[in-house]
Amino acid sequence: MRDVREIFAEVAAGPTPPMASSEVMVAAARRAERRRRLGLTTGSAGVLVLALTAGVAVGVARPRPEPEAAAGAPVSPSSGPGIRDGADLLDAVAAVLPAELAIRRDPAGRDVRTRDVADVDTVRPGTGLAGVRLIAADAVVYASWGAGELGVSIRDARTARDPALRSVEPAAGEFCSRPAGPPGNWPDSTAAGGSDAGGGAADCRSLAVGDKVVRVRTEQVSGDDPGSAAPGVTCWTATRFLPGLEINVRWCPAATTIALPAPVPQALLELTAEQLAALAVEPVLVPAVVTGR
Amino acid sequence: MGLYLFGGGDDRDREFAAYYSATGARMRTTAFLLCGDWHLAEDLTQIAFTKLYRSWRRVNHHEVLDQYVRRIVVRAFLDERRRPWRREFTAGPADAGLDRAVEGPDVAERLALSAALADLPARERAVLVLRFWEDLSIEQVAEMLALPAGTVKSQTARGLARLRARLDRESTDRSRPMGEKR
Numbered sequence: 001m002r003d004v005r006e007i008f009a010e011v012a013a014g015p016t017p018p019m020a021s022s023e024v025m026v027a028a029a030r031r032a033e034r035r036r037r038l039g040l041t042t043g044s045a046g047v048l049v050l051a052l053t054a055g056v057a058v059g060v061a062r063p064r065p066e067p068e069a070a071a072g073a074p075v076s077p078s079s080g081p082g083i084r085d086g087a088d089l090l091d092a093v094a095a096v097l098p099a100e101l102a103i104r105r106d107p108a109g110r111d112v113r114t115r116d117v118a119d120v121d122t123v124r125p126g127t128g129l130a131g132v133r134l135i136a137a138d139a140v141v142y143a144s145w146g147a148g149e150l151g152v153s154i155r156d157a158r159t160a161r162d163p164a165l166r167s168v169e170p171a172a173g174e175f176c177s178r179p180a181g182p183p184g185n186w187p188d189s190t191a192a193g194g195s196d197a198g199g200g201a202a203d204c205r206s207l208a209v210g211d212k213v214v215r216v217r218t219e220q221v222s223g224d225d226p227g228s229a230a231p232g233v234t235c236w237t238a239t240r241f242l243p244g245l246e247i248n249v250r251w252c253p254a255a256t257t258i259a260l261p262a263p264v265p266q267a268l269l270e271l272t273a274e275q276l277a278a279l280a281v282e283p284v285l286v287p288a289v290v291t292g293r
Numbered sequence: 294m295g296l297y298l299f300g301g302g303d304d305r306d307r308e309f310a311a312y313y314s315a316t317g318a319r320m321r322t323t324a325f326l327l328c329g330d331w332h333l334a335e336d337l338t339q340i341a342f343t344k345l346y347r348s349w350r351r352v353n354h355h356e357v358l359d360q361y362v363r364r365i366v367v368r369a370f371l372d373e374r375r376r377p378w379r380r381e382f383t384a385g386p387a388d389a390g391l392d393r394a395v396e397g398p399d400v401a402e403r404l405a406l407s408a409a410l411a412d413l414p415a416r417e418r419a420v421l422v423l424r425f426w427e428d429l430s431i432e433q434v435a436e437m438l439a440l441p442a443g444t445v446k447s448q449t450a451r452g453l454a455r456l457r458a459r460l461d462r463e464s465t466d467r468s469r470p471m472g473e474k475r
Contacts, residue, residue, distance in 0.1 A: 004425040004453065011406045012322045019321060020339065022310035028339060029309070029346030 309349055312358065313342055320362055326422045327370045329411045337373070341365035363427065364437050367419050371438075409459040417452035424449055 020028070317338060324334035324341075341362045345352070352361055410418060416438070423434045424445075431449075435442045 004421060004456070007406050007410075007456070008326055008422065008426045011410060012326060019318060019335065022314045022317070025313045025317065025339065025342055026306045026310050026346075029343045030306070032343045033347055 305349055309342075309346055316359065316362070317342065320366055323363065323422060323427060324366050324370065326410070326426055327367065327415075327419055328373070329407055333373070337366050337369045340369045360433075360437070363423075367423065367437060371415055371419060405460070405463045409456055409463065412459055413452055413455055417448050417455070420445055420448045421452045421456070 320341060321331075321334050321338040324337040325331055328334055328337065344365050345358065345362055352358055413421070419438065420434055423429045423437065424431070429437070431442050431445050434440075435445045438445070440448075
């Protein structure tokens with residue numbers, strides 16, 4: 001057998017994705033430290049206790065795009081407290097969680113477990129995808145006064161070995177009749193519904209948002225969908241494909257677990273398919289150079 | 294434990310950035326050899342450097358720093374492997390995420406080697422990477438992984454044997470004419 005050192009050298013010699021710059025690394029480390037100092041504890045009964053006041057958390061939340069950003073308009077930071085849209089919601093949650101944690105609840109409601117979502121920071125308001133490090137991110141939010149879960153997942157669907165497997169944005173008419181699902185098996189987009197094969201009009205439709213077309217699926221959450229909404233509830237997932245990227249925005253009614261620092265408007269908890277699709281078109285992202293991750 | 298407050302942060306940030314520039318790529322490669330996924334490797338590296346930033350003032354010798362960061366990378370990797378939800382994300386080939394299709398005669402070989410490494414249990418893989426990529430002694434590996442030296446030796450031997458068996462099998466398969474069954 002060849003020397004193990006040679007093997008390692010050869011494995012490591014392949015093409016590599018770009019690495020975070022030192023500026024980005026410093027920014028990420030500073031932010032993590034700041035968050036740690038803001039404080040977050042987990043109670044002995046497994047209930048998350050956020051040691052925050054509304055003022056602190058809202059102050060930490062980043063500016064987010066105005067609603068028109070979803071239609072591709074230039075984005076300008078907005079100010080003011082409160083949670084007005086999905087981006088605000090994700091912002092508020094990201095601001096109160098330590099960098100490496102997100103919170104999900106066991107479907108049976110028995111316990112709270114943490115889920116490592118180091119990239120939750122990337123789920124931020126932003127203007128587009130340029131510069132975003134391609135990752136799988138999944139931010140899950142439970143709002144205490146209006147049971148709900150909003151998840152955003154960004155899945156890198158590229159593969160070096162077979163370019164044909166890369167996801168591409170299907171034409172409008174192809175969303176619900178594609179012979180096979182996109183590469184990979186991101187659980188949220190296929191949960192309880194299997195693959196996209198033969199997806200019928202009853203649970204799958206396409207919506208135009210600006211010049212983008214977004215697939216929206218309705219799915220029944222089954223009991224074996226861990227850490228997600230309660231079994232039996234209906235969830236909606238809006239999926240957008242970009243070259244090499246699959247973006248899912250998912251909304252489910254869910255049990256409540258943690259308190260957010262500001263009220264969530266009822267309208268947000270009743271996202272329409274159109275609103276969901278708009279979120280998928282303009283995902284809440286900022287370039288990695290800004291977020292540090 | 295001293296609490297670092299942000300006074301003098303500019304100096305700290307400059308020093309930290311310089312250290313990251315000098316060693317980050319190497320740490321990421323080590324992380325990649327451990328996990329086989331460049332994006333996860335990036336995450337492991339960032340976890341390690343984020344923790345390092347926290348205690349930057351208290352750890353100021355480069356040899357110690359290297360060891361400290363390496364230890365966090367390895368432990369973060371082993372923690373990752375223990376989390377059941379990791380299974381949710383093991384979609385697509387291990388090298389998914391690279392920007393372009395890779396052409397060239399070495400690709401099949403590299404993929405075979407990667408697959409062989411991926412087959413090793415996480416701890417055996419960590420032992421091999423630390424021993425033969427990072428050139429650490431048995432004692433250093435034992436200290437880093439909190440294992441007895443004898444366990445490191447046995448895991449080294451077992452890991453090498455598995456790797457050998459897997460690569461021998463690969464080699465045999467590839468040299469067999471197409472269509473011929475084993």
